[in-house]
Amino acid sequence: SKLLRENGKVNVLVTNGYLEPTPFDELLYYIDALNIDLKFSDDHIYKKLCNGNKEPVIRNIRAAYEAGAHVEVTHLIVTSANDAEESIQEIIDIVASIGKDIPLHFSRYFPHYKYDEPPTSPEIMFRAWRLARKKLSYVYLGNLPTDTYSNTYCPLCNSPLIVRSGYSTKIVGLDGSTCQNCGYVIKGKF
Secondary structure, three states, rough: HHHHHHHHOOOOEOOOOOOOOHHHHHHHHHEEEEEOOOOOOOOOHHHHHHOOHHHHHHHHHHHHOOOOOOOEEEEEEEEOOOOOOHHHHHHHHHHHOOOOOOOOEEEOOOOOOOOOOOOHHHHHHHHHHHHHHHOOOOEEEEEOOOOOOHHHEEEOOOOOOEEEEEEEEEEEEEEEEEOOOOOOOOOOOO
16 A cells, blocks of 8 residues: 555555554555445344444544545345344434445345345335435445446436446546536545
């Protein structure tokens, strides 16, 4: 990270966010953007399925955001573990309490390895998106065959800013970091 920064490169960290404060804060100095997994709002389930808890992850999301790094949060909605509306709302509230402009990605679960519950229902995914849009400016759905819920829209006028289809991305409504339609300044790294 130090070498890349010295050579004008950008560092992106994709992490479960479970790092001790001192090394995380030292690393954060060299990180430009992060995608942090916030797996559960319930510490009992966090402990049972991940042998951890949410507080270190929330602390690191907040630290990165307050340090000015571009932060995005990913939350895998897992059937029978965290797919209840109350659990989803708690994740939304945690993210919104740090910054309403933090992008939140809901990913759809599919059975894998030792956890064989059925895939997350699309209805739950769409409900999560609708709930999150009430409090957060940027909400996305992943692992679901839909482009509409992968696009970035202006929080003020709802004009499309970035259109995504699969791995294709096209900027359609931004002039630098400003919405071309209404002039709203979009926080982020473009």
